[in-house]
Amino acid sequence: xxxxxxxxxxxxxxxxxxxxxxxxxxxxxxxxxxxxxxxxxxxxxxxxxxxxxxxxxxxxxx
Numbered sequence: 001x002x003x004x005x006x007x008x009x010x011x012x013x014x015x016x017x018x019x020x021x022x023x024x025x026x027x028x029x030x031x032x033x034x035x036x037x038x039x040x041x042x043x044x045x046x047x048x049x050x051x052x053x054x055x056x057x058x059x060x061x062x
Contacts, residue, residue, distance in 0.1 A: 031039065
């Protein structure tokens with residue numbers, strides 16, 4: 001009897017996880033042309049100002 005309970009719990013958990021992943025994928029939207037242009041411009045600006053970037057190794061140790 002307890003084996004059927006855990007079987008149901010595992011099956012329900014996988015169905016819920018799959019549903020959450022599908023929901024997240026369907027809710028994702030593409031950027032409009034204006035948003036993409038603004039994002040690209042901001043990225044170029046960040047790379048242009050790269051000399052002020054934190055260049056320490058990962059972990060912050062020198």
